[in-house]
Amino acid sequence: MNALEINGLSMHAGMFRVGELSLTIAEGEYFTLMGRTGSGKSLLLKAVCGLARIETGRIYICGDDVTALEPRFRGIGYVPQDGGLFPHLNVRCNIAFPLTVRGTPLNRVAAEMAEAVETLGLTPLLDRAIRGLSGGERQKVALARALACRPRLLILDEPVCALDEPARYEICAELCRVQKKFNVATLHVCHSRAEAEQVSDRVGVMHEGQLIESGVLSKLLSESGHEAVQRLFKTNGKRLNHEI
Numbered sequence: 001m002n003a004l005e006i007n008g009l010s011m012h013a014g015m016f017r018v019g020e021l022s023l024t025i026a027e028g029e030y031f032t033l034m035g036r037t038g039s040g041k042s043l044l045l046k047a048v049c050g051l052a053r054i055e056t057g058r059i060y061i062c063g064d065d066v067t068a069l070e071p072r073f074r075g076i077g078y079v080p081q082d083g084g085l086f087p088h089l090n091v092r093c094n095i096a097f098p099l100t101v102r103g104t105p106l107n108r109v110a111a112e113m114a115e116a117v118e119t120l121g122l123t124p125l126l127d128r129a130i131r132g133l134s135g136g137e138r139q140k141v142a143l144a145r146a147l148a149c150r151p152r153l154l155i156l157d158e159p160v161c162a163l164d165e166p167a168r169y170e171i172c173a174e175l176c177r178v179q180k181k182f183n184v185a186t187l188h189v190c191h192s193r194a195e196a197e198q199v200s201d202r203v204g205v206m207h208e209g210q211l212i213e214s215g216v217l218s219k220l221l222s223e224s225g226h227e228a229v230q231r232l233f234k235t236n237g238k239r240l241n242h243e244i
């Protein structure tokens with residue numbers, strides 16, 4: 001069974017149109033979505049999360065049709081670009097937040113979040129305020145929060161874009177390790193070929209609202225005849241590790 005299946009999705013925002021677009025991500029697969037700025041990646045993520053209205057198509061998560069479901073019932077762990085942490089809550093309360101809003105009994109919250117906390121080495125930070133954490137620590141907290149509810153699909157929107165290069169590498173290595181440990185299918189938007197090479201099983205390329213190519217990155221690099229794909233990776237490859 002696929003972790004995510006999108007069939008014939010179309011939507012628009014202002015004058016911009018996405019689709020029709022179909023995509024599948026297998027159970028446990030790490031899928032990276034790339035594309036020039038403004039190609040529609042964030043709109044697609046919002047549609048999958050249930051934060052934007054679609055016009056046609058269906059979205060299935062682990063076989064369940066979630067097209068009409070509210071975001072909180074879709075079983076998605078979402079890490080937005082800026083981490084989206086609550087500055088007035090400490091690390092522990094940030095990670096616990098999705099469990100408490102789903103009504104997890106208070107005496108079960110610590111146990112439910114323990115694996116995510118331990119896997120990401122966050123135990124020493126639990127009582128810290130969000131202010132004062134490093135960028136990498138914030139990203140780990142955001143990731144632990146997304147994993148605490150044991151999502152069926154993890155969605156990461158440029159999760160390391162605010163970090164310097166060594167920190168990006170470290171957090172991406174951590175992402176791979178944690179993703180495998182939780183065996184959670186992952187949809188990760190990024191702009192860096194180096195990042196995609198480090199984490200992905202497969203890569204998809206969006207261009208002007210369409211998913212124009214998807215596959216193993218090395219194959220896309222050597223075999224794709226699509227001009228937009230070649231242009232994307234040519235620019236990206238020359239300035240490896242830099243955003244386009």
Ligand SMILES: Nc1ncnc2c1ncn2[C@@H]1O[C@H](COP(=O)(O)OP(=O)(O)OP(=O)(O)O)[C@@H](O)[C@H]1O
Pocket residue numbers: 013014015016035036037038039040041042043044
């Ligand atoms: N609410 C909106 N109203 C009008 N236009 C929108 C709206 N949201 C997005 N767009 C437009 O849709 C297009 C795609 O936006 P989107 O944010 O999905 O791009 P992206 O590929 O995620 O870009 P980036 O890599 O820069 O984050 C852009 O031209 C954007 O201006």
